[in-house]
Amino acid sequence: MATSSATASSPLLFFKRFLNNPREVGALCPSTRHLAAAMVRGLELDEGDVVLEYGVGTGAFTPTIAAVVGKVPGARYLGIEREPGFCEVLRERFPGLSFANAQVEAVEQLLGEHRLSPPRAILSGLPLILLPSMADIVETAERVLVPGGEFRTFSYLQSYPTPQAARLRRLMKQTFGSFSMSRLVLRNFPPAFVLRGVKAGG
DSSP states (O other), X not given: OOOOHHHHTHHHHHHHHHHHOHHXXXXXXXXXXXXXXXXXXXXXXXXXOEEEEESOTTTSSHHHHHHHHHTSTTOEEEEEEOOHHHHHHHHHHOTTSEEEESOGGGHHHHHHHTTOOOOSEEEEOSOGGGXXXXXXXXXXXXXXXXXXXXXXXXXXXXXXXXXXXXXXHHHHHHHSSEEXXXXXXXXXXXXXXXXXXXXXXX
């Protein structure tokens, strides 16, 4: 089967975007399938649930998330990615999925535009600790989720002791009804933890 030029060049595109804007991209290379598996582990969806993916990049997590969504009747997926070049790759790689070329801070507007109900899960690949809008992103995610809905993100091992990473963990503990952290995912570069916040009331 022939490989499209966009798909074949996606790792190079990712690296170029990192060089151009390291604060927004946040990593030298896409995350592995092992971190993707940890991001969805134990995620339970019901019929018609909505799942959002923040900061999709070139789709490192997307096949794993789509496989979970695809098993549930009527479940819907929306990926939100601000880089136009990444969106082109995503739409070519995953023609059956919906993607919005937008900022995640506009999630409430995007839910309305795509006629989506409040999401059951938001899975974030954003480098939150590098973003000035980190608190707004986390707090808005909690607001739009259904009661009992989940926000998941990850934190690299080398950044774990930094003040910003500690701020993210504290923010999630304060914002969500419950907060937990996975075991270290060693088979990723760099190794990472998955952070999970669950909205109260579920």
